[in-house]
Amino acid sequence: MRASAQPDRRGYFGAFGGRFVPEVLAFALDELESAVDAAFADDAFWSDFHGLLCSYVGRPSPVYRARRFERCAPVVVKREDLNHTGSHKINNTLGQALLARRMGKERLIAETGAGQHGVATATVGAKFGFPVDVYMGARDVERQEPNVALMRMLGARVHSVTSGTQTLKDATNEAFRVWAAEVERTFYVIGSVVGAHPYPYMVREFQRVIGDEARRQCLEEHGRLPSDVVACVGGGSNAIGIFTAFLGDDVRLWGVEAAGKGTQSGETAASLSAGSIGVLHGSRSYLLQTADGQVCETHSVSAGLDYPGVGPEHAYLKESGRATYVSVRDDEALTAFHDFAAAEGIVPALESAHALAFARTLSRERNSSDLVLVNLSGRGDKDLAYVRGLSSGA
Amino acid sequence: MSSRLESALRKHKPAFIPYLMAGDPDLETTEAVAHAVRACGAAALELGVPYGDPLADGPTIAAAGQRALERGTRMCDVLALASRLRDAIPIVLFTYYNLVHAYGLELFAQDAVRSGVAGAIVPDVTLEELDDVQPIFEKHGLAMPLLVAPTTPAQRAGTIARRASGFVYVVSRLGVTGASAAPNVDALRGQIAGLREATRLPLAVGFGISTRKHVEAVAPFADAFIVGSALIDAYSGTSGADAVRRVELLAYELLGSSFRGG
Numbered sequence: 087m088r089a090s091a092q093p094d095r096r097g098y099f100g101a102f103g104g105r106f107v108p109e110v111l112a113f114a115l116d117e118l119e120s121a122v123d124a125a126f127a128d129d130a131f132w133s134d135f136h137g138l139l140c141s142y143v144g145r146p147s148p149v150y151r152a153r154r155f156e157r158c159a160p161v162v163v164k165r166e167d168l169n170h171t172g173s174h175k176i177n178n179t180l181g182q183a184l185l186a187r188r189m190g191k192e193r194l195i196a197e198t199g200a201g202q203h204g205v206a207t208a209t210v211g212a213k214f215g216f217p218v219d220v221y222m223g224a225r226d227v228e229r230q231e232p233n234v235a236l237m238r239m240l241g242a243r244v245h246s247v248t249s250g251t252q253t254l255k256d257a258t259n260e261a262f263r264v265w266a267a268e269v270e271r272t273f274y275v276i277g278s279v280v281g282a283h284p285y286p287y288m289v290r291e292f293q294r295v296i297g298d299e300a301r302r303q304c305l306e307e308h309g310r311l312p313s314d315v316v317a318c319v320g321g322g323s324n325a326i327g328i329f330t331a332f333l334g335d336d337v338r339l340w341g342v343e344a345a346g347k348g349t350q351s352g353e354t355a356a357s358l359s360a361g362s363i364g365v366l367h368g369s370r371s372y373l374l375q376t377a378d379g380q381v382c383e384t385h386s387v388s389a390g391l392d393y394p395g396v397g398p399e400h401a402y403l404k405e406s407g408r409a410t411y412v413s414v415r416d417d418e419a420l421t422a423f424h425d426f427a428a429a430e431g432i433v434p435a436l437e438s439a440h441a442l443a444f445a446r447t448l449s450r451e452r453n454s455s456d457l458v459l460v461n462l463s464g465r466g467d468k469d470l471a472y473v474r475g476l477s478s479g480a
Numbered sequence: 481m482s483s484r485l486e487s488a489l490r491k492h493k494p495a496f497i498p499y500l501m502a503g504d505p506d507l508e509t510t511e512a513v514a515h516a517v518r519a520c521g522a523a524a525l526e527l528g529v530p531y532g533d534p535l536a537d538g539p540t541i542a543a544a545g546q547r548a549l550e551r552g553t554r555m556c557d558v559l560a561l562a563s564r565l566r567d568a569i570p571i572v573l574f575t576y577y578n579l580v581h582a583y584g585l586e587l588f589a590q591d592a593v594r595s596g597v598a599g600a601i602v603p604d605v606t607l608e609e610l611d612d613v614q615p616i617f618e619k620h621g622l623a624m625p626l627l628v629a630p631t632t633p634a635q636r637a638g639t640i641a642r643r644a645s646g647f648v649y650v651v652s653r654l655g656v657t658g659a660s661a662a663p664n665v666d667a668l669r670g671q672i673a674g675l676r677e678a679t680r681l682p683l684a685v686g687f688g689i690s691t692r693k694h695v696e697a698v699a700p701f702a703d704a705f706i707v708g709s710a711l712i713d714a715y716s717g718t719s720g721a722d723a724v725r726r727v728e729l730l731a732y733e734l735l736g737s738s739f740r741g742g
Contacts, residue, residue: 091499106577106604108536110629110654249542250532262535267655271632292661365578365604366533378554379582380532 097283100405107214107368114269119284121189131446138180143170149244149303154429159452161445163462164300164328171300173464174296174324175206181292183210186273193217193463196275197261199226199254200291200389201233202464203277206244218242220258223253226389233421233468254393260441277399278321282368286397293327300459301331313456314448316340319442320391322400324463329409342444344386354387356413358404371398387416388436414440435464485570485598485623485646488523488608489682494699495523496735497684499708501544502527502561503553509719511561516724518569520731526706529575531556536603538658555583559595566596574630589620597737599623599646607640625649630667634674641679651687658709660688666698672701695734707734
């Protein structure tokens with residue numbers, strides 16, 4: 087019951103995706119693929135999932151018109167920030183936890199950068215009674231202390247990863263290694279549309295609820311489809327989540343990457359805009375790498391976008407021209423962060439602020455009869471201390 | 481090339497295949513240690529190409545790769561080292577796919593063979609992705625040993641064994657590379673018996689082989705054993721002649737008296 091023709095049987099979206107992992111994980115991915123196929127064909131699975139999205143996550147999340155933030159074309163935001171745990175991440179962790187339970191797995195592991203996915207995994211771990219181990223780069227553990235405390239309060243063990251650059255990339259490496267060692271009883275909850283097949287496909291199917299709802303809401307509440315859909319892209323799960331429902335429509339899709347200090351500055355996280363094709367964490371996609379194929383250190387003001395790779399389906403949407411990828415610098419995202427809070431009384435996550443910055447530009451260029459839909463993927467409480475530190479010059 | 485590798489692995493049973501991270505702590509030490517392990521009786525040498533995101537490796541090899549990267553070690557340096565060692569010992573590279581991809585698949589196979597490399601292990605290229613890679617290695621005469629893991633079902637293991645060249649790398653336990661507790665001998669013995677039915681290639685056991693006891697445990701059924709992390713641990717923090725002495729001590733311990741001077 088695949089919702090669309092992509093990916094193919096080998097997990098390829100066009101030339102991107104696939105399965106590049108050590109042999110020890112091949113069996114686990116086969117096992118997961120079979121479980122995904124069976125679960126996705128089972129109405130009872132979806133009924134459990136959608137029931138919990140309603141009663142536990144608080145879906146459907148509203149679509150809200152940002153009248154004071156918009157310029158010419160109306161800007162409506164999909165309020166994923168109102169979900170339980172404060173971002174879209176919970177849609178995916180809930181789905182994967184249901185699968186893990188179905189498969190009889192005994193514990194969950196996860197990687198996390200900013201801590202949003204770690205918190206969302208710790209949350210479903212508590213809810214379903216799974217022990218949870220979260221791997222987090224040592225530098226992120228320092229930068230994101232409140233989320234570390236939250237994960238621990240939810241009963242998860244947080245492991246500080248000190249190898250390599252000590253950020254999300256290395257936390258992901260470590261999670262893969264731990265999975266390889268305890269693959270039979272452990273379920274690896276990947277937080278984005280990245281990784282080896284079937285992860286990018288599976289995560290998309292759990293996140294597509296965002297776009298399915300938003301499409302219906304635009305039609306019902308605004309009487310038309312949006313002219314443009316805008317979402318920030320790190321690994322790319324919130325963007326795929328909102329894009330998928332619109333793939334067959336005459337709607338422009340915009341992925342907004344984190345330019346950091348500029349795509350040519352060497353301090354960026356814009357894999358599609360500034361990277362090249364390579365293989366990282368199990369799939370072929372765009373990544374920020376040296377000419378030798380060593381993966382680069384990245385930079386973004388937003389920890390959730392600070393990742394050198396990007397989901398393979400985004401690489402495919404870029405190459406096929408179906409979606410367009412642009413980038414927004416740190417300073418532009420920070421301006422949008424402050425402006426959106428002041429104009430609408432909603433503090434967006436710094437990740438989502440990248441999408442808002444670009445959406446405001448679009449709103450200026452589009453007609454008042456157009457409609458710009460933005461995925462407000464998360465709330466910004468987690469970023470307050472960091473942003474205040476920046477404004478005080480610390 | 482692969483036939484030289486295969487026959488080298490058949491000279492001793494079990495044959496000793498040391499793994500060294502090229503450029504850790506520097507290329508001169510890697511070269512000196514390579515000659516030392518050959519003199520101790522190594523049948524072939526696995527040369528690690530430093531990579532910043534080695535998914536199949538544990539902390540010892542990951543850190544060794546990081547040290548080599550900090551020294552600026554690149555694929556071309558590893559190939560140059562291989563060409564200096566080519567007459568001394570058959571060489572198999574251990575590299576990740578992204579490095580090969582960035583170098584250019586075809587160019588990599590060509591340059592590796594020109595440098596005298598017998599084969600290349602690419603642990604993140606498994607059966608699913610093999611068709612894009614192996615034919616190109618084959619065309620240039622570069623062997624591609626493939627890995628079989630404890631989680632690999634028997635039928636898949638058979639397919640892997642039939643498609644591998646040079647040797648079959650039998651992973652002794654779950655997880656990543658690194659010195660560890662004893663391998664699961666019973667499971668290994670059973671898996672190797674199954675592989676024998678699928679292939680006549682040498683079967684080399686690796687991951688966690690770090691003591692004489694481990695070697696003795698796998699010797700009755702394995703054609704070769706691979707030691708990486710234990711060797712790297714033995715000389716980490718040293719270089720030059722000091723590193724050579726430490727490696728010799730461990731090699732003698734691993735091989736026992738029968739191999740001495742082999």
